[in-house]
Amino acid sequence: MRPIFTLLFLALAQWAFAQVQSCQDIVFPTLNSSLYQGVYYNDLRWDDDHKIITVSFINGSAFLQNKVKQYAVEWGTYANLRFEFVNRAGADIRISFYPGKGSWSLIGKQSNQFSVDVNTGRSVSGLNGPSMNYGWFNEKTTDQEFRRTILHEFGHALGLLHEHLSPLSGIKWNIPKVYAHYMQTQNWSKEDVDKNVLNKYSVTQTNGEYDPKSIMHYPVSKEFTLDGYEVGWNYLLSAGDKKTIATIYPKSNPTTTNKETPKQLYRISGLTYGDSIWSLTMSKNKVTNAQIWRTRPNFPNAEIQEFWGKGYQISNLSYGGGLWALVMSQGTGLSDQLWRTRPNFPEAEINTLWDSGYYINSISYGNGLWALVMSKGTGYTGQIWRTRSYFPKDEIKEFWDQGYHITSLTYGNGLWALVMSKNAGYQLQLWRTRNYYPKDEIQELWDKGYHITNLTYGNGLWALVMSKGTSYQSQSWRTRRNFPAAEIDELWKK
Incomplete structure (x- = not known):
C-alpha cells in the first residue's frame, strides 16, 4: 500500500448525498496509513x-479570514492549546482559499513540517505553501457551512481522522452503488473509493467508541447502505469530539497526584441600567470561559466585529448613563x-x-435605538415575542402554560x-416586579434554588426573573451609580 494522507471532506451545505464533492488524498511521503489510531x-x-x-493566511478576504478565526477557536475550549493568528510567514498552520481546490488540512504537527502543492495535491517539504485550504468559501457561504467545514479541517490539524472509517461503525455499505456513485461523480478509481470510503482502521487502533455525531463523520445516505442506516450532516462538535480532544490534549497532567478541581470564576450574566444605577449580576458556571466588556457612547459595532x-x-x-455596555x-x-x-421595534x-x-438572544433599547441580537445554535425549539405598554404578566402566564420560558425582557x-422560548433549559421560573431594587426577593429565591436569569428596569419598575435548572453554580450582584468596572474585575478573579 502506498503511503497516503487522507484529506477528504464534503463540500455542499445541503444534505443530498448525490451532490457531495470530496477532495482526493494527498500523497504524503512519511505517513504510513496502517498506523492510524482510530479517531x-x-x-x-x-x-x-x-x-x-x-x-x-496566504490569501483570502478579511471576511473569510475572520470566519476562520471565529470558529476555529472552539477547539481550544476543550483542549490544552490555543490558536494564535499571526501576520507572518512560517506559521505552524498556513491557510489558503484557492477555489476549486477542495477543502483539506494536513494532519496534526505535520502542518509545521510540510506544505501542499495545490496543483498536484502532493506534499512538499517546507513551510512556503498552504497546509490547509478552503476551496468553496465565498461571501455567500452560510455560517452553518463555515462552522462545519472549519471545525472539521481544524480537527484534522489537531490530529483527528474521519469517523466513518472506524471499524466500530458497523456501516453495511452497498458496495456496488458506492463504487458507481464515486466513479460517476468524482471520477475516482476503485482504489480511490476503497481508500476514502470503504476501508476501515484496525479495531486495536480505535479509541473504543464510534460517534456518528462527530464533526469528523461524513454524511451517509441510506441509499448507499444495505440496511437503511444513515447519518445526516453534523454541524457542531459532539460530546465525543470534546472528550477525544480533551484526552489528546488534557488541560491537566493525568499522571499528577494532585487532582485539584479547576477553579470556577465569576462571569457577567446580567448587566442593566435603571433608576440611575447600574445593576450587575455575575455567576459561576461549571466551565469558566473568557469574557470581555466595553463601554462606548456610540453603538459598539466595531468592537463586536x-x-x-x-x-x-x-x-x-x-x-444606560449615556453608554452602550457590551459583554x-x-x-x-x-x-x-x-x-x-432600528429606531422602531425590529418586528x-x-x-x-x-x-x-436564528433565534432572539436579547433585545435592548438605548439612545433612540432598539438593538436586536439573534443567533443560531441556541438550542431553542420555538420562540415568541410580545410588546406591551403595560407589564405583560398575562402573556407570561399564557406562554408558561405552553412550555415557554422568559429568555429576554426589557423596556424601552x-x-x-x-421574549419567551421553548427548550431554554429551565425547570421552573418566577418573576417579581417592585418599585425598589429587589434585593430581598433575590435572596429569598436564591435560598430556594433559583438564579437570576433576567433583571431589568422600566416605567418605574424593577422586573426580576429567576429560574431553576440553570447551569449556574453560584451568583453575586452589585449596584453602583457609575459603571461597575472595578466590581467586574474583582469578581472575575473570585
Whole structure:
C-alpha cells in the first residue's frame, strides 16, 4: 500500500448525498496509513510544549479570514492549546482559499513540517505553501457551512481522522452503488473509493467508541447502505469530539497526584441600567470561559466585529448613563450571530431572521435605538415575542402554560418587550416586579434554588426573573451609580 494522507471532506451545505464533492488524498511521503489510531493519529499530535499553534493566511478576504478565526477557536475550549493568528510567514498552520481546490488540512504537527502543492495535491517539504485550504468559501457561504467545514479541517490539524472509517461503525455499505456513485461523480478509481470510503482502521487502533455525531463523520445516505442506516450532516462538535480532544490534549497532567478541581470564576450574566444605577449580576458556571466588556457612547459595532473575529459572541448588550455596555464571551456554543439596530421595534427583522433559523438572544433599547441580537445554535425549539405598554404578566402566564420560558425582557420607548422560548433549559421560573431594587426577593429565591436569569428596569419598575435548572453554580450582584468596572474585575478573579 502506498503511503497516503487522507484529506477528504464534503463540500455542499445541503444534505443530498448525490451532490457531495470530496477532495482526493494527498500523497504524503512519511505517513504510513496502517498506523492510524482510530479517531486520531497519536504520533502526529502536537507536542506538550506546543501549547500555542500559530496560524497565518496566504490569501483570502478579511471576511473569510475572520470566519476562520471565529470558529476555529472552539477547539481550544476543550483542549490544552490555543490558536494564535499571526501576520507572518512560517506559521505552524498556513491557510489558503484557492477555489476549486477542495477543502483539506494536513494532519496534526505535520502542518509545521510540510506544505501542499495545490496543483498536484502532493506534499512538499517546507513551510512556503498552504497546509490547509478552503476551496468553496465565498461571501455567500452560510455560517452553518463555515462552522462545519472549519471545525472539521481544524480537527484534522489537531490530529483527528474521519469517523466513518472506524471499524466500530458497523456501516453495511452497498458496495456496488458506492463504487458507481464515486466513479460517476468524482471520477475516482476503485482504489480511490476503497481508500476514502470503504476501508476501515484496525479495531486495536480505535479509541473504543464510534460517534456518528462527530464533526469528523461524513454524511451517509441510506441509499448507499444495505440496511437503511444513515447519518445526516453534523454541524457542531459532539460530546465525543470534546472528550477525544480533551484526552489528546488534557488541560491537566493525568499522571499528577494532585487532582485539584479547576477553579470556577465569576462571569457577567446580567448587566442593566435603571433608576440611575447600574445593576450587575455575575455567576459561576461549571466551565469558566473568557469574557470581555466595553463601554462606548456610540453603538459598539466595531468592537463586536473585532471580537467576533476572535471567537467571542455577544452575551449581554445594554444602555444606560449615556453608554452602550457590551459583554462578549467565548464558549457560548452559538454557531452564528447577527445584530440589528432600528429606531422602531425590529418586528420585520425578527420575522426574517426566524425564517433563516436564528433565534432572539436579547433585545435592548438605548439612545433612540432598539438593538436586536439573534443567533443560531441556541438550542431553542420555538420562540415568541410580545410588546406591551403595560407589564405583560398575562402573556407570561399564557406562554408558561405552553412550555415557554422568559429568555429576554426589557423596556424601552414606552414598551415592555418580552421574549419567551421553548427548550431554554429551565425547570421552573418566577418573576417579581417592585418599585425598589429587589434585593430581598433575590435572596429569598436564591435560598430556594433559583438564579437570576433576567433583571431589568422600566416605567418605574424593577422586573426580576429567576429560574431553576440553570447551569449556574453560584451568583453575586452589585449596584453602583457609575459603571461597575472595578466590581467586574474583582469578581472575575473570585
